[in-house]
Amino acid sequence: MYAKQSGKALFPFIITLLLGLCVYLYLPNSQGEQSDFTPTATQVTAHTVASEENAILIEAIGSARANQAIYIKSAQNDYVTDIYFKDGDLVSKGQKLVQLQSQQEELTVKELAINLREEKRQLERLTELSRSQATAKSLLEEQLSRVDATEAQFENAKTKLAEMTIFSPFSGILGKRQISVGAYVNNSTIITSLDDISIIKVDFKVPEKYLAQLKVGMKVMTQNDAYPEKTFTGKVTHVSARIDSITRSVEVTASFANKSGLLRPGMLLNTALQLSSNQAMMVPEKAVIPQQDKHYVFQIEDGIATKVEVHVTGRHNGWVAIDEGISNGQQIVTEGIIKIRSGSQVTVKG
Structure with a gap:
């Protein structure tokens, strides 16, 4: 009876001793682990702020x-005898492009040149006679009219002869050639384009x-x-x-x-x-956090991300212009914003 009571009395003591031993063995490891614990830094992507030109567009x-564009046409009607260009040629102002048949015009100019020389010779003779004979004055006036008329005809013939050769009116690039040698052209025929x-x-x-x-x-x-x-x-x-x-x-x-x-x-x-x-701090649009009527960014300094308010002046093509709140050369978070808060430790990728 006494032995049984003695064993029952020792049982709580043994349990207490075992619990104390477990606590003694556990506490050193637990305290050691807690002393070595440090918060894990969040990886983020950052952008270095730089002052750039902010254009309002x-x-x-x-x-x-x-700058200039025309269709090349002929002022005269006749057959094409020569073509001096190819499709898409680059040409200079005054460069010869097309020659029309011009033998008749050349002969007309030659004939009028001869007639004009003769009319001027007659005018010189009558001028000498008018000095001594009064009757020669009326003939002199008639001869002056003949000279003027012949000169006008001569100039008109030269103009027509010049128009039988087509030149580039300005420098540019030609289009497709739309005529061939032997073709009959008039003032409505498109020869080519010039740009x-x-x-x-x-x-x-x-x-x-x-x-x-x-x-x-x-x-x-x-x-x-x-x-x-x-x-x-x-x-x-x-x-x-x-x-x-x-x-x-x-x-x-x-x-x-x-x-x-x-x-x-x-x-x-x-x-x-x-x-x-104007000059402004340009940052990626994804780095800016809008909240009501204000805007914020996470600024990184010594591995700590701090939320700061900024003033936005404009946006263009995924970039935001900021004139207050951040400085040139500072780093701001562009990716990983949802994983951090102000005061979080961060490491920048790359």
């Missing part, structure tokens, strides 16, 4: 046209609310799908005096130097007219 679609593409003009429309800001010389940028990574820069050369009553817009013409010849008449061009320009 008006975007529109325009149609390209040549001066050294300068390309683009016509586009701007809403009338910007009329007061429009002026000649403004910077214009344009792009075409044929050259998606190339931007052409020109300037405004004309602002229409009229407002379109249907679209309530004003037509603007911009001119682009086209030394490379990449721009061609008829191209559909995406244009951007620069109304004004």
Whole structure:
């Protein structure tokens, strides 16, 4: 009876001793682990802020046209004897293009030249006679009229002869040849086309609310799908005096130097007219957090992301212009924003 009671009394003591031993063995490891614990830094992508030009642009679609463009035609009617160009040739001003049959015109000029010399010889003779004979004065006046008439005929014949040869009126690129040697042409026959593409003009429309800001010389940028990574820069050369009553817009013409010849008449061009320009901090649009009527970014300094308020002045093509809140050279978070809060530790990828 006594042995059984003694065993029961020892049982709680043994349990307590075992629990104490477990606590003793566990606490050193637990405390050691807690002392070595550090928060894990969140990986983010960052952008280094830089001061860049912030342009206020008006975007529109325009149609390209040549600086000068004509169809080459003949002023005279006759047969073609020679052609001096090929399809698509680059030609200079005054370069010979086509020769028409001109033997008759050459003979007419030669005949009138002879007649004019004779009429002038007669005029000299009558001039000498008029000094001594009164009756010769009336003949002198008649001869003067003959000389004038012959000179007029001679000049007209020379003009017609000159028109039998067709020259390029300005420098440019020729189109397709539409005649052949031996063809009969008249003043309605199209021989070829000629375009001066050294300068390309683009016509586009701007809403009338910007009329007061429009002026000649403004910077214009344009792009075409044929050259998606190339931007052409020109300037405004004309602002229409009229407002379109249907679209309530004003037509603007911009001119682009086209030394490379990449721009061609008829191209559909995406244009951007620069109304004004200033320096601002340009950051990716995805880095800006809008909250009600305010905007914020996460600024990184010494591995800590801090949420700061910024002032946005404009947006263009995925970029935001900021003039207050951040400085040149600072880093801001662009990706990983949803995983952090102000004061979070971060590491920048790359």
